[in-house]
Amino acid sequence: MSPWLIILSLGSAAVLLAGALTKKFWPAFFGLSAVATVGISVLAPSYRWWLPGGAQSPMGTEIDDLFYMILIITTVTYIAVHVVLITALIKFSGKPGVKASFSHGSHALEVVWTIVPAAILLFISLYQIDVWMRFRNFATFNRHSRENPVAEVTARQFEWRIRYPAPGKKLMQKPQPDDLYTVNDLHVPFGEPVVIQLRSEDVLHSFFLPHLRIKQDAVPGAIIPVQFQANFEGEQELVCAELCGWGHYKMRGQLTAQRKSEFDKYLRDLQARQSDDGVSGGRAAAVVTQATPKAENHP
Amino acid sequence: MSTHAPADTAHAHDDHDSHGHAAHDSHGHGHELSFFQKYVFSTDHKVIGIQFLITTLLMLMVGGALALGVRWQLAYRFSTMPIVGQLVFANEGGQISPEFYTMLFTMHATVMIFLVIIPILAGAFGNFLIPLMIGADDMAFPTLNMLSYWFMWPAIFFFGLSFFVEGGASSGGWTNYPPLSAIRAAAPGSQDGQTLWLIGVTFIGVSSMMGSVNYMTTIINMRAPGMTLFRMPMTIWAMFITAILQAFALPVLTAAGFMILADRTIGTCFFIPGGLTVNNTPTTVGGGQALLWQHLFWFYSHPAVYIMLLPAMGMVSDMLSCFSRKPLFGYKPMVYSIAAIAGLGFIVWGHHMFISGMNPALGMTFMISTMMIALPSAVKTFNWLGTMWGGNIQFTTPMINSIAFVSMFVVGGLSGIFMAAVPVDIYIHDTYFIVAHFHYVLFGATLFGCFGAIHYWFPKMWGRMMNETAGKIHFVISFIAFNFTFFPMHFLGAAGMPRRLADPYNYPYLEHLLPLNQFMTWSAIVMGFAQFILLANFFLSIKYGKRVGRNPWNANGLEWTAPSPPGHGNFDILPVVYRGPYEYATPNLDVDYFPQTQYVPVEQRVNVAHGH
Numbered sequence: 001m002s003p004w005l006i007i008l009s010l011g012s013a014a015v016l017l018a019g020a021l022t023k024k025f026w027p028a029f030f031g032l033s034a035v036a037t038v039g040i041s042v043l044a045p046s047y048r049w050w051l052p053g054g055a056q057s058p059m060g061t062e063i064d065d066l067f068y069m070i071l072i073i074t075t076v077t078y079i080a081v082h083v084v085l086i087t088a089l090i091k092f093s094g095k096p097g098v099k100a101s102f103s104h105g106s107h108a109l110e111v112v113w114t115i116v117p118a119a120i121l122l123f124i125s126l127y128q129i130d131v132w133m134r135f136r137n138f139a140t141f142n143r144h145s146r147e148n149p150v151a152e153v154t155a156r157q158f159e160w161r162i163r164y165p166a167p168g169k170k171l172m173q174k175p176q177p178d179d180l181y182t183v184n185d186l187h188v189p190f191g192e193p194v195v196i197q198l199r200s201e202d203v204l205h206s207f208f209l210p211h212l213r214i215k216q217d218a219v220p221g222a223i224i225p226v227q228f229q230a231n232f233e234g235e236q237e238l239v240c241a242e243l244c245g246w247g248h249y250k251m252r253g254q255l256t257a258q259r260k261s262e263f264d265k266y267l268r269d270l271q272a273r274q275s276d277d278g279v280s281g282g283r284a285a286a287v288v289t290q291a292t293p294k295a296e297n298h299p
Numbered sequence: 300m301s302t303h304a305p306a307d308t309a310h311a312h313d314d315h316d317s318h319g320h321a322a323h324d325s326h327g328h329g330h331e332l333s334f335f336q337k338y339v340f341s342t343d344h345k346v347i348g349i350q351f352l353i354t355t356l357l358m359l360m361v362g363g364a365l366a367l368g369v370r371w372q373l374a375y376r377f378s379t380m381p382i383v384g385q386l387v388f389a390n391e392g393g394q395i396s397p398e399f400y401t402m403l404f405t406m407h408a409t410v411m412i413f414l415v416i417i418p419i420l421a422g423a424f425g426n427f428l429i430p431l432m433i434g435a436d437d438m439a440f441p442t443l444n445m446l447s448y449w450f451m452w453p454a455i456f457f458f459g460l461s462f463f464v465e466g467g468a469s470s471g472g473w474t475n476y477p478p479l480s481a482i483r484a485a486a487p488g489s490q491d492g493q494t495l496w497l498i499g500v501t502f503i504g505v506s507s508m509m510g511s512v513n514y515m516t517t518i519i520n521m522r523a524p525g526m527t528l529f530r531m532p533m534t535i536w537a538m539f540i541t542a543i544l545q546a547f548a549l550p551v552l553t554a555a556g557f558m559i560l561a562d563r564t565i566g567t568c569f570f571i572p573g574g575l576t577v578n579n580t581p582t583t584v585g586g587g588q589a590l591l592w593q594h595l596f597w598f599y600s601h602p603a604v605y606i607m608l609l610p611a612m613g614m615v616s617d618m619l620s621c622f623s624r625k626p627l628f629g630y631k632p633m634v635y636s637i638a639a640i641a642g643l644g645f646i647v648w649g650h651h652m653f654i655s656g657m658n659p660a661l662g663m664t665f666m667i668s669t670m671m672i673a674l675p676s677a678v679k680t681f682n683w684l685g686t687m688w689g690g691n692i693q694f695t696t697p698m699i700n701s702i703a704f705v706s707m708f709v710v711g712g713l714s715g716i717f718m719a720a721v722p723v724d725i726y727i728h729d730t731y732f733i734v735a736h737f738h739y740v741l742f743g744a745t746l747f748g749c750f751g752a753i754h755y756w757f758p759k760m761w762g763r764m765m766n767e768t769a770g771k772i773h774f775v776i777s778f779i780a781f782n783f784t785f786f787p788m789h790f791l792g793a794a795g796m797p798r799r800l801a802d803p804y805n806y807p808y809l810e811h812l813l814p815l816n817q818f819m820t821w822s823a824i825v826m827g828f829a830q831f832i833l834l835a836n837f838f839l840s841i842k843y844g845k846r847v848g849r850n851p852w853n854a855n856g857l858e859w860t861a862p863s864p865p866g867h868g869n870f871d872i873l874p875v876v877y878r879g880p881y882e883y884a885t886p887n888l889d890v891d892y893f894p895q896t897q898y899v900p901v902e903q904r905v906n907v908a909h910g911h
């Protein structure tokens with residue numbers, strides 16, 4: 001327990017007691033709940049009850065910025081509304097023999113509190129369209145990465161199957177004999193935008209990279225290009241975020257972002273390992289196709 | 300007379316009370332109703348309303364128990380549950396298996412939405428209040444009304460049965476996205492449990508539809524003389540608009556349910572694309588669209604979330620005005636914003652599908668309409684604040700629950716803005732942030748509103764008060780435990796914890812959230828058990844509550860001029876309405892309330908006009 005939490009609890013008890021003694025228990029109660037709500041939110045990041053570190057992709061950074069912008073707007077609104085609410089509860093808590101003011105409303109106020117939030121909401125909407133379009137509109141993707149997807153990621157209960165084109169080749173929609181396969185282990189070069197082709201072999205899944213703030217559902221029957229750029233070197237989790245059955249919770253993969261040269265080497269190693277039939281020293285591409293009979297099902 | 304100690308104020312009508320029933324009996328209906336006709340297959344809207352209320356309160360406990368199962372797993376994954384574990388999961392050594400976990404959260408949401416929130420609002424309060432508040436003697440179609448209650452039971456039966464069929468209950472989440480829910484091999488719960496789920500939801504749909512038709516007809520046709528549309532209480536406006544929403548949205552869900560049922564049973568493939576190999580079963584053929592279901596489902600279910608809110612907004616408006624002893628602030632803007640919410644509610648469904656892969660331009664329009672739907676919600680909130688401002692606030696149990704409604708609704712509405720912002724939703728979609736959001740609106744707002752409404756209208760149901768102290772204790776525990784349970788979910792969501800994971804700690808980046816989850820689980824347990832206070836207070840007060848007259852709260856609505864409890868046919872003196880329901884604190888009178896039926900002679904009005 002941090003000292004802050006102790007102070008918070010003791011403070012709360014004191015406020016409630018004071019409220020009860022001054023016949024203002026309920027204003028104190030609701031006021032306290034609002035203060036505690038804000039207070040715990042301020043403390044939350046120090047317990048890591050918060051975003052899992054700064055975003056590690058440029059898109060993620062923009063998403064974080066938007067998140068914080070909305071957080072500020074909503075926090076101000078929350079506090080303003082509660083200040084008014086608690087003030088009303090304190091100021092107008094019932095006294096015998098007093099009559100409430102007889103008012104049915106105010107046209108001016110209605111106009112103000114319709115137009116002001118409308119403007120703010122419209123601002124938020126328009127402000128972010130650009131980020132959204134860059135995430136989802138394929139035409140805005142980096143041309144080179146769009147035309148050369150690094151891999152196809154196929155979700156199935158309960159694993160991620162990854163198919164890379166052989167080094168120097170392009171990813172084809174239909175699996176090629178020399179394609180390279182891994183499971184739950186996605187490697188990409190870092191520092192540049194990459195595109196993966198996302199698909200599902202059975203039910204819905206969702207390709208979620210929490211540290212990059214990237215998420216895209218994998219929809220059976222569709223191939224969805226997803227663009228992201230890893231701004232780090234190393235490993236991060238790949239999460240399935242859409243319920244896909246009893247084993248949904250264990251559908252965990254790993255994203256490894258590495259230097260371009262290392263990535264190329266990784267693919268070459270993969271190729272060597274995969275085509276090694278123990279005899280001919282690495283030309284038995286047919287073995288590969290046999291090892292992945294699932295590939296035949298792809299339309 | 301402006302103090303409002305509940306219960307013991309004399310009202311002009313009170314002397315009728317002792318013979319309220321007698322008066323009714325003497326104008327009898329020429330036949331005696333049997334016990335069955337009176338209490339079981341009753342066509343009296345009040346009995347049906349109370350049947351709905353008691354059923355939904357019991358279902359609340361069932362849904363709560365399922366939720367505690369979910370919470371237990373999140374705090375102590377795959378560990379033996381004390382007591383319950385050995386009884387329910389003896390086969391798994393007292394643990395929750397991952398497949399059972401998926402059934403738990405699916406059925407928790409199903410029960411809470413279809414058997415608690417929707418029926419408690421429309422079924423219980425809609426039934427009980429609509430005729431009383433508009434001055435009618437019953438619903439337009441009493442038999443249909445009775446059927447609407449009894450159609451709930453097959454649903455309860457099928458949902459219950461589904462736990463005992465092979466494979467267990469439905470496990471695709473309450474949203475039941477295909478192909479998971481359409482292909483039997485996709486999950487244990489996608490076998491017969493899923494079929495039963497679809498049948499159950501269909502029954503609930505039929506039940507709601509019968510209610511909806513009835514409410515619309517009753518409100519349009521059966522208002523007392525003088526009850527113009529703009530003299531209707533907000534509760535009635537909300538029920539009316541909810542009924543319209545239901546009538547337009549429900550057929551889509553029902554049709555989609557039949558389509559998925561056809562996919563499952565007779566080999567159609569509306570929702571099943573070709574070329575899928577699910578769980579090593581033969582590859583599917585046909586060219587269905589998995590996303591089609593999401594569109595159809597949310598076309599119903601987004602309006603449905605407002606079906607789960609608007610009536611509570613209406614009731615809270617009534618309670619806030621009554622206990623602020625002040626007219627409702629901005630009555631017409633309140634009505635228009637409900638209408639706006641309902642209208643916009645039909646064009647925002649896509650916000651549940653932002654990352655489903657649908658056309659990005661579509662995502663943009665849905666984002667803008669979603670942002671705009673926050674506007675009428677904001678307007679309503681401001682008007683509630685305006686209602687309290689300048690009032691003479693009585694902190695009764697209904698009032699504190701209503702204040703909680705406002706405060707919690709603000710949290711839920713504001714978190715909605717994060718999710719409406721599409722780029723942010725990329726990150727928080729399908730995380731606990733969503734779970735926090737809808738629990739704040741559905742539990743924090745709607746359910747607290749219902750708690751308030753139960754205490755508020757209880758005296759009308761039984762002629763007795765619920766215990767105020769018990770009501771307040773129930774409120775304080777529920778409110779604190781609610782916030783302890785659900786507010787941290789915002790943090791979990793921000794930390795990227797996905798919903799519906801049987802073991803989130805399988806991911807190292809979530810491991811440190813375990814202690815917080817344990818805290819939340821214990822809060823949830825406290826919250827669950829606190830509901831026994833409500834149940835005890837409710838059932839004991841029926842018998843032992845303090846007797847009161849017709850109008851214990853000094854309120855204005857028509858329902859308060861009927862005897863408590865009202866006899867068959869409701870009103871002993873047919874009401875004539877002279878004004879709106881919110882004329883509290885009028886300077887014209889000595890008392891601070893002004894019932895809708897109270898006639899003021901011309902001389903007195905003239906006097907007042909000349910300043911008295």
Ligand code: HEM
Binds near residue numbers: 607669673711712718
């Ligand atoms: C203030 C305006 C509101 C806005 C802007 C808003 C926005 C949203 C958005 C964008 C989502 C989808 C999030 C996602 O899945 O990624 C959502 C989910 C949800 N909202 Fe709201 N919402 C609002 C009010 C409400 C109200 C009043 C209710 C109910 C009474 C409600 C109930 C729900 C539910 C139940 C879900 C989640 C359903 C599920 O996925 O299981 N919302 N909301």
Ligand SMILES: [Cu+2]
Binds near residue numbers: 205206243248249251
């Ligand atoms: Cu999954």
Ligand SMILES: [Cu+2]
Binds near residue numbers: 601
């Ligand atoms: Cu929605």
